Amino acid sequence: MPKHQDFVSLVRENIGAHGDDRSFTFISEERLGKYKENVLGFAELDRKARALASRLQARGLQDRAVLLLYPEGLEFLAAFLGCLYARVIAVPAPLPDLDAGRFGRTRRIIEDADITLILTDTAHRTTIDFWLEAAGLQRRVQALDTQTAGATDPVAWTPPEFGPDTLAFLQYTSGSTSDPKGVMVTHGNLLCNGEEIERRIEGTADTVGVGWVPHYHDMGLVGQVLQPLYLGCRYVFTSPITFIKRPVLWLELITRYRGTVTVAPNFGYELALRRVTDRQLDGLDLSSLRVVKNGAEPVRAATLERMTERFAPVGFRPGMWMPCYGMAETTLLVTAAPLGTGPVVRDFDADALSLDKAVPAPDGDGGARRRLVSCGRPVTLDVAIVDPGTRARLPEEQVGEIWVRGGSVARGYWENPAASRATFGAHTSDGEGPYLRTGDLGFLAADGELFVTGRIKDLIIVxxxxxxxxxxxxxxxxxxxxxxxxxxxxxxxxxxxxxxxxxxxxxxxxxxxxxxxxxxxxxxxxxxxxxxxxxxxxxxxxxxxxxxxxxxxxxxxxxxxxxxxxxxxxxxxxxxxxxxxxxxxxxxxxxxxxxx
CATH class of the missing domain: 3.30.300.30 (ANL, C-terminal domain)
Known part of the structure; x- marks a missing residue:
């Protein structure tokens, strides 16, 4: 039997073991080119979380969804953990931006998750109240400023009952091909995926994570924010906006804090390649890195090669790369390259791939070819390649839809049984299942490497x-x-x-x-x-x-x-x-x- 049945007990054990010797460090930009280090130790984070949890319990919100609208920073961490402690279903989301058209998405989340309370910080409370009034939601939904909502004794928190099936949070999908849906992630899912990540990166309490991926994205939340709590290790981060304004800051933080693990989608590495100058290379030292994850769709060979060559003089090694594959519906990780092996890059015959067959490209310049980067091998999950039409399980080297089952696969979509059945309840033609249908296309090579080739909805048939x-x-x-x-x-x-x-x-x-x-x-x-x-x-x-x-x-x-x-x-x-x-x-x- 696993040592822990819920994520909260694991986190509190790590907090008891390390106290404020382990911390989250947020680097904020105070003014142009000037940065401030903001530190929140584990013990202090626990006190803040217990204080908020007792306030949420007093409102009778157990097993109710609460929307979290925060900028990147430490206040979100206390709010998210406070929800977990109170057995309140946290719903992280980006702050709405009327100019970017994101308020419509936020309203759809409010409607879909039946939100009656929004947690936010002091700087955004007034704006959110204005948006709620403009949307005609002010009578139904309240906003609570967790920074100034009044002191509550952390001792007043009463731990509720938890189990592996207890719902922890809703991870709303990105909506790249459809409207966002709330993925129901349980405590058991978090424990399973945390163990998968720990095993693949060989993480310990001495791991130092460095990143900038936003906390409302599965890669940022599970891979960067929650994994340090799982391991009991340190995490240093900045906001995506700060990174985009000055990409070299990411590498400077790795250098300064001797980061061992970092993760980003492909465009983050491309931005660093375009914007980090030769002069800025002086003083960088990336040799402390052990794991550099690229979880893009797809991982691009050219990006890996150029990144390795560009930053080799400051300690970047090809073995640091850990291409991986995952999604919100599987909590996060599905496959990853083994530690220290670097990327597996192979050339395939492009004409054969267009007919859903993975055939190595011939030697020489003859014929069209396509370079693919393996996303590694499955962790302990069962990954199947299935014909999306017939639902027959396909052999190696044949392209089909990627199906997944195992402990990291989430419960389904919030209040959407039809979509849950269609996506999470799939069975193969010979009755195997239930599987999660990812909507992604790919194939398994003979040596077990998973190659992702695209999405079903993005296929162009000519x-x-x-x-x-x-x-x-x-x-x-x-x-x-x-x-x-x-x-x-x-x-x-x-x-x-x-x-x-x-x-x-x-x-x-x-x-x-x-x-x-x-x-x-x-x-x-x-x-x-x-x-x-x-x-x-x-x-x-x-x-x-x-x-x-x-x-x-x-x-x-x-x-x-x-x-x-x-x-x-x-x-x-x-x-x-x-x-x-x-x-x-x-x-x-x-x-x-x-x-x-």
Whole structure:
């Protein structure tokens, strides 16, 4: 029998063992280029959490969902842990931003989770009250400032009963392909996934995590915030905004605090590559790192190679890389490379992959090839590759949908039994299950390595071939240094009465990096490169400025939303063959999609 049946008892044991010798350190930007170290020891965090928990218990909120709207920092930690202590279901979410259109998402979460209380800090209480009033929710939902809500004796906290099936929090999905849904993560899920991460990174109380991924994202919450509580180790972090403003700070924190583990999606490493200067390399020392996780969709070989080469002079080693794969529905981790082995990168025949078969690319330059990075091997979870149509389990080296089952798989979606059955209750054609259907496509190699090739909903089918949108986007991004993020999608278009799918790329560009290249010429260059690589007969490229491509709060490309924004005329085209709308010989047959 496991030593602990719930996450709270494990955390409190670590707090008792280490006290304030272990801590969370938040680096805030006080003014331009000036940073402040804010430290919260484990014992003090425990006192704050118990005080808030007793306040929540007095409100009778056990097993009720409470929304947490905080900026990055230490106050969120106390609020989240206070909810766990009170057996209140924490719902972390990004602070709403009316300009970015995120308040609509926040309202959907409030409605979906039946929220009656929002926890926040002093700086945002007034603004949230204003938003609630503007939305007509002020009578139903209250906002509580946990910094100034009145002192409560931590001793007044009465530990409720917990078990592995007790619901810990709702992790709302990013909404990269649909509206967000609340994933129900239990104490048992946290314990199982915490053990998986501990085993793969060989984590101990001496581990030092350094990061910046936001706390409302599964990678940030489970992989960065909760794992130190599981291990009883130190964690140093800053906000995503501070990182984006000055990416070298991430590496400076690793240097200063001798970080051993860090994690980021692919774009974080790309940003560091673009923005960290040769002069800023002076004084950096990354040799303390043991684990550098890349949990992007997909992990890009070029990024790993360039990052290793660029930062080798300051101690970066290829064996630090730990490509991994996971999602909110599995609490976090599903697969990861073994510690110290570095990435496994292989070339596959692109034509065979388009027919769902993983065949090694031939030696030499013959034939189109696609480089893939393995996301490692499954931890103790059962990972199956399944034909999404027939539900037959597929053999090695064949592409299908990735299905997962095991202790880390969450209970389902909050108050959504139909979606829960469809996603979490899948059975193979021979009756094996239940499995979680991830919606991701990939294959298992003969040696057990998992290669993720894309998402089912992002497949572009041209002349019977399966092409993944992110492959098109990657090819467009490599066509010219000015190309930044792109979003590829299809439009149903009639050409002289013949209906077909027309591939469109909305490509963000840096006009500075374009130099003297005319934008029309740049668009034609990108189009020619992508058309050549994928033999696409019907292709258009639209150049746009930064921000044109829609993204989730965690930075994932939202292709459907970008498509709809383009069709509604919300994207200002700088150049391209659709910059002025559809040519006269093309007729659009489908308009913007409405969110369900």
């Amino acid at each position: 002349n019977g071939r399966n092409i993944h949108a992110h492959d098109i986007e990657e090819a467009a991004g490599e066509a010219h240094p000015a190309a930044l993020t792109g979003a590829a999608f299809t439009l149903d278009i009639s050409v002289e009465g013949e209906v077909g799918e027309h591939v469109v790329i909305v490509q963000e560009i840096s006009t500075r990096a374009a130099g003297g290249t005319p934008l029309d010429e740049l668009a034609s260059l990108i189009k020619a490169e992508v058309a050549r690589a994928f033999e696409l007969p019907a292709l258009s490229v639209v150049l746009a400025g930064r921000g044109a491509v829609r993204r989730t709060t965690s930075g994932k490309t939202q292709r459907r939303q970008t498509r709809d924004a383009f069709l509604r005329g919300e994207i200002t085209a700088l150049a391209g063959d659709l910059a002025a709308g559809l040519p006269g010989d093309l007729e659009l047959l489908s308009g913007p999609e409405k969110s369900p």
